[in-house]
Amino acid sequence: MMIQTEFTRIIELFQLPFMQRALIGGILTGIMGGTLGSFTILRQLSFFSDALGHSALLGISIGFLLGLNPSLVLLPFAVIFALVVSYLLEHTRLWTDALLNIIYSSSLAIAIIILSFVGQYKGGLNNLLFGDILAVQELDLVLSSLLLIICILFIGLTLRTQMLLTLNEPLAIARGISVSTHRTIFIVLLSLVVGISIKSVGVLLVSAFVVIPACAARLPSRNFINYVLLSAGLGALSAVFGMVISAWFNLPSGPSIVVTQLAIFLTAMTFPWLRSLTHSLKLKGKSV
Amino acid sequence: MKEIVLSVEHLTVYRETYAAVQDVSFSLESGTDTSIVGPNGGGKTTLVQAILGILPRHSGEISVLGQPLSRKGFLPPSIRQQIAYLPQNFLVDRRIPMTVEELVGLGWDKLGLQLPWANHRKRSRAVREALARVDVVRLKDQLISGLSGGETKRVLLAYCLVYPRRLLILDEAPAGLDMRAESEFYKLLYQLKQEQSWAILQISHDLDMVRQHCDRVLCINRTLRCQGTPEVALSPDNLSAAYEPEFVRYKHSHQPQSS
Numbered sequence: 001m002m003i004q005t006e007f008t009r010i011i012e013l014f015q016l017p018f019m020q021r022a023l024i025g026g027i028l029t030g031i032m033g034g035t036l037g038s039f040t041i042l043r044q045l046s047f048f049s050d051a052l053g054h055s056a057l058l059g060i061s062i063g064f065l066l067g068l069n070p071s072l073v074l075l076p077f078a079v080i081f082a083l084v085v086s087y088l089l090e091h092t093r094l095w096t097d098a099l100l101n102i103i104y105s106s107s108l109a110i111a112i113i114i115l116s117f118v119g120q121y122k123g124g125l126n127n128l129l130f131g132d133i134l135a136v137q138e139l140d141l142v143l144s145s146l147l148l149i150i151c152i153l154f155i156g157l158t159l160r161t162q163m164l165l166t167l168n169e170p171l172a173i174a175r176g177i178s179v180s181t182h183r184t185i186f187i188v189l190l191s192l193v194v195g196i197s198i199k200s201v202g203v204l205l206v207s208a209f210v211v212i213p214a215c216a217a218r219l220p221s222r223n224f225i226n227y228v229l230l231s232a233g234l235g236a237l238s239a240v241f242g243m244v245i246s247a248w249f250n251l252p253s254g255p256s257i258v259v260t261q262l263a264i265f266l267t268a269m270t271f272p273w274l275r276s277l278t279h280s281l282k283l284k285g286k287s288v
Numbered sequence: 289m290k291e292i293v294l295s296v297e298h299l300t301v302y303r304e305t306y307a308a309v310q311d312v313s314f315s316l317e318s319g320t321d322t323s324i325v326g327p328n329g330g331g332k333t334t335l336v337q338a339i340l341g342i343l344p345r346h347s348g349e350i351s352v353l354g355q356p357l358s359r360k361g362f363l364p365p366s367i368r369q370q371i372a373y374l375p376q377n378f379l380v381d382r383r384i385p386m387t388v389e390e391l392v393g394l395g396w397d398k399l400g401l402q403l404p405w406a407n408h409r410k411r412s413r414a415v416r417e418a419l420a421r422v423d424v425v426r427l428k429d430q431l432i433s434g435l436s437g438g439e440t441k442r443v444l445l446a447y448c449l450v451y452p453r454r455l456l457i458l459d460e461a462p463a464g465l466d467m468r469a470e471s472e473f474y475k476l477l478y479q480l481k482q483e484q485s486w487a488i489l490q491i492s493h494d495l496d497m498v499r500q501h502c503d504r505v506l507c508i509n510r511t512l513r514c515q516g517t518p519e520v521a522l523s524p525d526n527l528s529a530a531y532e533p534e535f536v537r538y539k540h541s542h543q544p545q546s547s
Contacts, residue, residue: 042384157401164394167384170375173361174340174457175399176368221385222431225404 026239033209034235131202299348
């Protein structure tokens with residue numbers, strides 16, 4: 001009886017426009033993060049997306065300082081920042097993780113200092129750090145939908161090129177693929193996805209949308225195309241379940257989605273174990 | 289009549305601040321197997337990577353099937369599709385969930401903009417035939433992460449064979465193959481050369497193999513020290529020019545003495 005009441009309450013909650021927008025926003029972010037994430041983790045760019053998320057706070061704080069709408073500053077900032085970081089990674093002899101650490105910790109520090117001068121936004125820092133998916137507006141959904149279409153077209157139409165690039169760059173160059181062009185397009189798309197997702201999940205959790213569904217999808221996957229599809233699907237699924245859990249237990253939405261992603265990842269970790277168990281049981285059955 | 293498949297003129301390539309390859313010129317005809325030999329650090333891999341556009345060149349001209357390779361490494365896609373390359377020390381990242389069929393299929397695709405499901409049947413048929421040629425059809429659905437070193441080499445060879453090419457470039461390709469697989473590998477190269485007029489350019493350290501299987505040899509030690517048929521290019525004088533003189537003395541001391 002109590003469960004039925006709770007269920008009715010959640011159904012009613014999801015009939016509210018802001019909840020519907022939040023759900024759609026979560027699904028769009030989940031699909032984008034999962035799709036690009038599947039390539040991001042294999043190309044060892046996970047920390048790059050994390051650094052990008054943290055550094056986005058600098059873009060937001062510059063927007064506050066200049067009295068501009070932070071959302072308008074964030075996307076161009078994220079793209080320029082990503083291209084500069086990508087250039088530095090290619091043209092310095094430092095270790096990737098060390099360089100990213102320098103960039104993200106220093107930009108985070110500068111952002112906090114700038115925000116300390118902008119008194120009226122001190123209260124909003126929490127929303128920047130952890131996001132507020134319930135505040136997603138129709139314009140955000142339009143932007144997310146457009147970006148999703150671009151991501152799907154890019155990955156879909158160049159899938160085999162992306163596969164070869166992920167497998168081995170010299171092999172791809174020998175086939176005439178411009179590695180730098182593809183890398184730049186991918187990084188621009190990744191930075192836009194991170195930038196657009198920050199409003200929903202905040203700078204601290206945004207990389208989870210890119211990394212966790214892809215890692216969860218990798219474990220049971222037996223071929224590349226299914227892996228990419230599964231990663232996108234798990235991104236969307238975790239957004240739906242995360243939102244329901246958030247509504248059910250009255251928890252913050254962004255962290256609820258990330259915890260759901262973690263639960264999916266932990267479940268996926270049992271797949272290889274289950275597969276080897278089934279295999280050994282089959283072998284036993286044959287020998288008997 | 290044999291066609292010039294690859295032409296290299298006065299090629300110089302820098303690695304950091306030194307010229308790893310200096311003023312090298314040669315050409316390859318269709319239906320020939322040419323081997324590049326020389327000491328470690330002599331510029332063999334650098335030469336091959338410059339030909340493919342992986343490394344930029346400092347000066348000189350390269351053309352494939354009559355089309356010049358631009359300074360930025362551009363060749364028309366129709367020409368690129370005619371080239372297959374098997375790199376040295378190809379390491380498979382075991383975390384990539386890619387099947388053997390998917391990898392070999394990448395060799396068949398033209399890699400422009402296309403729908404993911406386009407040409408699925410044609411690709412699948414070509415992949416099966418290529419895998420059959422290197423005797424690994426049984427591995428078709430396996431993840432590449434589970435392959436042994438020798439199996440990986442065969443699968444990569446299938447990647448090269450899956451589309452009819454004109455130029456095959458191999459960087460120490462047979463390393464890691466067992467005796468039987470190595471013998472089949474050279475038989476396959478011979479077929480490609482004789483029956484389909486592929487031009488083959490391979491880097492090798494195995495001088496006995498070069499004597500036995502190749503039509504022509506290029507001895508590289510930064511510059512082109514000698515070239516010609518194996519009998520001519522691998523003479524003691526030429527070898528001591530390409531390698532150090534000690535190397536040739538060492539080789540001689542192990543040759544069987546005639547009584």
